[in-house]
Amino acid sequence: xxxxxxxxxxxxxxxxxxxxxxxxxxxxxxxxxxxxxxxxxxxxxxxxxxxxxxxxxxxxxxxxxxxxxxxxxxxxxxxxxxxxxxxxxxxxxxxxxxxxxxxxxxxxxxxxxxxxxxxxxxxxxxxxxxxxxxxxxxxxxxxxxxxxxxxxxxxxxxxxxxxxxxxxxxxxxxxxxxxxxxxxxxxxxxxxxxxxxxxxxxxxxxxxxxxxxxxxxxxxxxxxxxxxxxxxxxxxxxxxxxxxxxxxxxxxxxxxxxxxxxxxxxxxxxxxxxxxxxxxxxxxxxxxxxxxxxxxxxxxxxxxxxxxxxxxxxxxxxxxxxxxxxxxxxxxxxxxxxxxxxxxxxxxxxxxxxxxxxxxxxxxxxxxxxxxxxxxxxxxxxxxxxxxxxxxxxxxxxxxxxxxxxxxxxxxxxxxxxxxxxxxxxxxxxxxxxxxxxxxxxxxxxxxxxxxxxxxxxxxxxxxxx
Numbered sequence: 418x419x420x421x422x423x424x425x426x427x428x429x430x431x432x433x434x435x436x437x438x439x440x441x442x443x444x445x446x447x448x449x450x451x452x453x454x455x456x457x458x459x460x461x462x463x464x465x466x467x468x469x470x471x472x473x474x475x476x477x478x479x480x481x482x483x484x485x486x487x488x489x490x491x492x493x494x495x496x497x498x499x500x501x502x503x504x505x506x507x508x509x510x511x512x513x514x515x516x517x518x519x520x521x522x523x524x525x526x527x528x529x530x531x532x533x534x535x536x537x538x539x540x541x542x543x544x545x546x547x548x549x550x551x552x553x554x555x556x557x558x559x560x561x562x563x564x565x566x567x568x569x570x571x572x573x574x575x576x577x578x579x580x581x582x583x584x585x586x587x588x589x590x591x592x593x594x595x596x597x598x599x600x601x602x603x604x605x606x607x608x609x610x611x612x613x614x615x616x617x618x619x620x621x622x623x624x625x626x627x628x629x630x631x632x633x634x635x636x637x638x639x640x641x642x643x644x645x646x647x648x649x650x651x652x653x654x655x656x657x658x659x660x661x662x663x664x665x666x667x668x669x670x671x672x673x674x675x676x677x678x679x680x681x682x683x684x685x686x687x688x689x690x691x692x693x694x695x696x697x698x699x700x701x702x703x704x705x706x707x708x709x710x711x712x713x714x715x716x717x718x719x720x721x722x723x724x725x726x727x728x729x730x731x732x733x734x735x736x737x738x739x740x741x742x743x744x745x746x747x748x749x750x751x752x753x754x755x756x757x758x759x760x761x762x763x764x765x766x767x768x769x770x771x772x773x774x775x776x777x778x779x780x781x782x783x784x785x786x787x788x789x790x791x792x793x794x795x796x797x798x799x800x801x802x803x804x805x806x807x808x809x810x811x812x813x814x815x816x817x818x819x820x821x822x823x824x825x826x827x828x829x830x831x832x833x834x835x836x837x838x839x840x841x842x843x844x845x846x847x848x849x850x851x852x853x854x855x856x857x858x859x860x861x862x863x864x865x866x867x868x869x870x871x872x873x874x875x876x877x878x879x880x881x882x883x
Contacts, residue, residue, distance in 0.1 A: 419825055420444060420614075420727045421443065421447065421614065422617055422618075424618075424619060424630060425498060425604065425617055426443065426662055428523060428619075428622075428654050429442065429443070429653060429655075430432070431654070431655075432654075432655060433685045434685070434735070434744055436699075436736055437562070438664070438685070438699060439704060440654075441699070441701035441702060442522065442627050442699045442701050442702075443702060443750060444701060445608060445699075445700035445701030446608045446700060447608075448608070448687065449608050451608055451706060452480055452502075452503075452607075452704045453480065453481040453483070453484045453498045453500075453695070454472060454479065454480045454481065454500075454502060454503040454506070454704075454705070455468055455478070455479055455481060455492075455498045455499065455501065456472075456475060456478045456479075456498060456499050456501050456506055456535075456538075456539060456542075457477045457479075457497065457498045458477075458479050458496055458497050458498060458499070458538070458542065458571070459477060459542045459569060460496065460542075460571060460572075460812055461496060461497040461571065462497070463497035463498050463854075463856075464479055464498060464794060465481060465485060465490070465498070467481050467483065467698070467746065468481050469482070470560060472503045472506055472705075473540070473681045473682065474507050474509070474510040474649050474678075474681050474684075475503070475504060475506035475507070475510070477509075477519070477531045477542065477629060478501075478503060478506045478509075478795075480503065480613075480704060486571060486644040486880075486882075487500055488880055489830065489878075489879060489882070490832065491829040491833065491853045491854075491858065492853075492854070492856075493561055493603055493607050493828060494806075494858075494876075494878075495566050495569065495570065495575050495810070495856050495857065495858060496566075496568075496570045496571050496810055497536055497691060497856060498533075498606060499538050499539075499570070500707045501535040501539070501827045502535075502704060502705050502708075503703070503704055503705035504538075504605075504698040504705030504708035504800050505535055505651075505698070505705075505706075505708060506539060506709070507684075507698070507723055508536045508539050508540060508543075508596065508598075508647065508649070508710075509539050509540075509542070509543045510521055510678075511544040511647050511676065511678075511710060511712050511859065512539075512540055512544065512594070512647075514544055514674070514676055514677075514712070515593075515645050515647075515674075515712070516544065516545060517634070519593065519598070519721035521545050521717065522545060522721050522722040523544075523546065523547035523548045523549075523723050524545065524548045524549075524594060524721055524722065524723075525546050525548070525549045525551075525592050525594075525722075525723060525776065526540060526544060526549070526550050526551070526592060526594045526595070526596070527550070527551040527552075527553065527585075527592045527594070527595045527596065527597075527636070527639070528547060528550065528551070528553065528598070529553050529582055529585075529595055529596065529597045529632065529752065530553070530555070530556050530597060530599060530600060530632070531552035531553055531563050531596050531598075531772045531775065531820040532554040532556065532559035532560060532561045532562055532568055532804055533559065533563055533565040533566055534552070534562070534563045534566035535566075535840055536598055536672075537552045537563070537566075537567060537689050538566065538567065538570045538659065538694075539568065540596065541572045542785075542867070543576070547574070547723070547770075547772075548574065548723075549574050549576070549723060549770075549772060549773055549776055550572070550574065550575045551575075551576045551577075551578060551592075551776070551780070551788070552567060552575060552577050553577075553578045553579070553580075553585075553709075554579055554581065555579075555580060555581060555582070555600075557579055560577070560579045560827030561695060564577055564791070565689055565873075565876060567791055568806065568807045568810055569810050570762070570810075571752065571811045571812050571813055572811075572812060573755075573768070573769065573791070573811050573813050574769065574772075574773050574834055575773075575790045575791040575792075576769070576776065576777055576780075576788050576789065576790060576791065577788070577791055578780075578785055578788040578789075579604075579787045580787045581635075582631075582635040582636055583633050583635045584785050584786065584787065585635055585636055585780075585784075586638070586778060586784075586785055587783045587784045588638065588639040588779075588783045588784075588785065589638050589639065589780040589783075590638075590639075590640075590641045590642065591639050591640075591641065591776075591779065591780075592639050592640055592641060592644060593641055593644050593719065593722075594640075594644060594645045594646075594647065594867050595636050595639065595640050595645075595646055595647070595764040596646075596647040596649070596834070597632055597633060597636065597642070597646065597647070597648050598623075598649045598650070598830075599628070599629040599632055599633075599648065599649070599650050599657070599794045600625060600628060600629070600632075600650075601616070601620045601625050601629070601651055601652040601657050602617060602622045602625045602652045602654065602657060603616070603651060603652060603654055603705060603794065604617065604651075604653045604654065604709070605650075605651035605653060605698075605700075605707020605708060606651055606706060607707075608706070609706060620788060622652075622654055622656055622657060623637070623656070625652075625657055626656045626657050626703050629650070629657060629661050629779065629878065630661060630664060631641050633646070633661075633665055637669055637715075639643065639715075640715050640718070641715070641719055641721075642715060642716065642717025642718060642719065643714065643715060643716070643717040643718050643719025644715050645674065645713065645714055645715070646665070646671070646712070646713040646714075646715070647710065647711075647712050647713075648661070648662060648665070648710070648711050648712075648713060649707045649708065649710040649711075651706065651707055651709075652706075652707065652709065653697075653699075653707055653709070653750060657688035657838070658695065658697075658709040658711075659687060659690065659693070659695050659707075659711075660689075662689045662695060662713065663689050663690045663693060664691055665713055666691070666693060666713065669715070670715070670716040670718055671713050671714060671715045672713070672714055672716070673694045673712070673713060673714075674692050674712035674713065674714050675691065675694045675713065676694065676696065676712060678696060682703070682768070682855055683698070683699075683702040683703035683704075684696055684697070684698060684703065684764055685697045685698075685699065685702070686693075687883060689711065691835050693711065693877070694711065694712075695710070695774050696709070696710045696711065697709055697712045699782070699803050710769075718811065719829040720730070725772055725775035725776055725779060729786060730829060735763055737788070738846075739761065740758075740766060741766075741802055744756055744802060745766060745768075745794050745795055745802070746767065746820040747758060747818060748795075748804060748808060748814065748819075749768070749813045749814070749815055749818075750812075750813055750814070750815050751815075753770070753813045754770065754771065755768040755769060755770060755792075755813070756768060756770070756771060756774045757770060757794065758790075759780055760789075762791075762792070763797070764796055764798075765792040765793050765795065765797065765805065766793070766794045766795045766797065766802075767793050767794065767873065768790065768792045768793075768794050768813075769790045769791075769792055772820055773790070774880075777789075777790065779860075781790060783837065790807075791807070792811060792813070793805040793807050793808075793870075794807075794808050795808070803848075803862075803871070804819070804860055804871075806847055806859055806860065806871065806872065806873050808856065809850060809857045809858070809860055811857050814857065818850075819848050819849060819850040819860070820845055820847075820848075820850070821850045821851075821852050821854065822840050822841060822844060822849055822850075822851055822852070822854050823851075823853070824838070824852070824853055824858065825853075826852075826853070828882070829851075829853040830878065832851055832858060832859060832861075832870060832872060833858075833872060833876075833877065833878045834877055834878045834879075834881075835870045835872050835874065835877040836870065837867060837868065838851065838861050838868050839868070840861065840863050840868055844863055845863070846863050846864060846865055847862065847863060848860050848861070848862055848871075849861050849868070851860070853882060859871060859872045
C-alpha cells in the first residue's frame with residue numbers, strides 16, 4: 418500500500434492516545450491484512466461453514482478465517498447474510514441500547530447516509546417488530562446498490578429516498594432515531610483501500626467536517642423530542658469526530674448517551690469534552706476497521722413508537738386506478754395488511770403497511786420528493802401481472818402462493834447468471850418460484866418447452882467460474 422502521509426501520522430499522534438495505540442494502529446494500517454466478517458439475516462438464518470468466531474458486539478456477526486468468493490454463494494444473493502466489517506456492526510449495540518431505553522416498542526428510524534446498506538440491514542434486524550425504516554442516499558448510483566441489498570434482505574416496511582439531506586429540513590418531530598454514518602475522509606479504510614491513502618489531505622478533513630455539520634443541521638428537527646442521533650464516521654481525526662460531537666451538543670439542546678462497552682475488548686472510550694462519551698475502534702486493537710461512534714439524545718420527553726395520521730384504514734388500493742388486488746393479495750401472507758398502489762410510471766404495483774403509507778405521505782407533504790416504497794409486488798405488462806423479484810425475497814410472500822422447485826448449487830448459479838433453467842415436467846405453466854436450500858431464489862415463467870428467467874438483468878452474475 419502507499420506510504421502513509423507524514424501529516425496524517427502527526428494528526429494520529431495529536432489525539433493524545435496511549436503511544437502503544439498509535440504504534441499498533443500504524444502497524445496495522447501498513448501491514449494490511451484486514452479481517453473478514455459477515456452478519457446473518459435474522460429472518461433467513463445462514464452463516465458460512467467457517468464463520469465460527471463471534472463478533473463481540475453483534476449477536477449475528479461472525480469472523481471468517483478465509484475470504485471465499487462471495488459472489489458464487491447463492492445464499493448471498495438470497496439475502497441470507499451480509500458481508501460487513503465487524504466494527505460497523507457496532508450499530509446493533511447502539512440500537513439495542515436505545516430500544517431498551519424506549520421500552521421495546523416499534524420505532525421510526527432513518528439511516529441518513531445509507532449506501533451500500535450494511536448499517537441499514539443491521540438496524541432493521543435490531544429494531545422491534547413493526548418498526549419503520551427510511552434509508553436515504555445522496556448518490557444515485559450508490560442508491561441503486563442500496564436498493565438491491567435492501568430488496569435481497571427482504572423487509573417490507575422500508576422507504577427509500579435519494580438526494581441531499583436538506584430535503585428533510587422541513588420535517589419535524591418524526592423519527593425516534595436518526596443514524597448518520599457521515600461521509601468522511603476515510604482514514605479508517607486505509608488498509609483496505611489504497612485510494613483512501615492517496616486522496617487524504619488536511620483540506621479533505623476540513624471539507625468533510627463542514628459537510629458533516631451540515632447534514633446533522635439538516636436532520637436535527639426531524640428527530641422527535643427525546644429522540645436519538647447516532648453519529649459515526651470511519652475516520653480517526655478529532656475534527657470529524659469528537660469536535661463535531663461537541664459542536665452538536667453546544668449548538669443543539671441535547672446530551673451524550675453513555676454505552677457500556679467495558680466488557681468488549683479493544684474499544685476505546687474517549688471524552689469529547691464536557692462529559693461526552695465517544696467510542697473508537699482502531700485496527701490492531703479490535704479485529705475490524707476504523708470506526709468512531711457517539712450517541713446523542715435530544716432534549717425532551719420521548720413518545721416512542723408509530724404515531725402518524727391516517728394510519729389505520731381498511732385494506733385497499735390507495736390509487737384510483739383499479740388494481741388486481743384480489744390476485745396479489747393471495748401472494749401475500751394474511752398477517753401483512755398492506756396498501757397496494759401503482760408506481761409513478763404505472764408499470765408496477767407497490768405495497769407497504771398502513772403506517773408506512775402514512776409516513777410516506779407525511780414526508781412527501783413536507784418536501785421529501787424523492788421518497789418511494791421499497792416493496793414492489795408485481796409489474797404490469799399488457800394484460801400480464803408479473804410477480805416481482807422483491808416479492809420472492811420478501812417476508813410478505815405467502816408460502817403457497819406459487820409452485821416451487823428446489824435447485825442445486827450449479828442450477829442456482831445458472832439462474833443468477835440469467836441462463837436458461839429447466840423445470841420438472843410435472844410443473845404447471847406459469848410462474849414458478851425456485852428455491853435453494855429451501856429458501857426463495859427467484860421466479861421463472863414456465864411456458865412449456867422452456868422457461869423465462871426473471872432474475873433482474875442488471876444483477877446477474879458475470880463470473881463464469883463455479
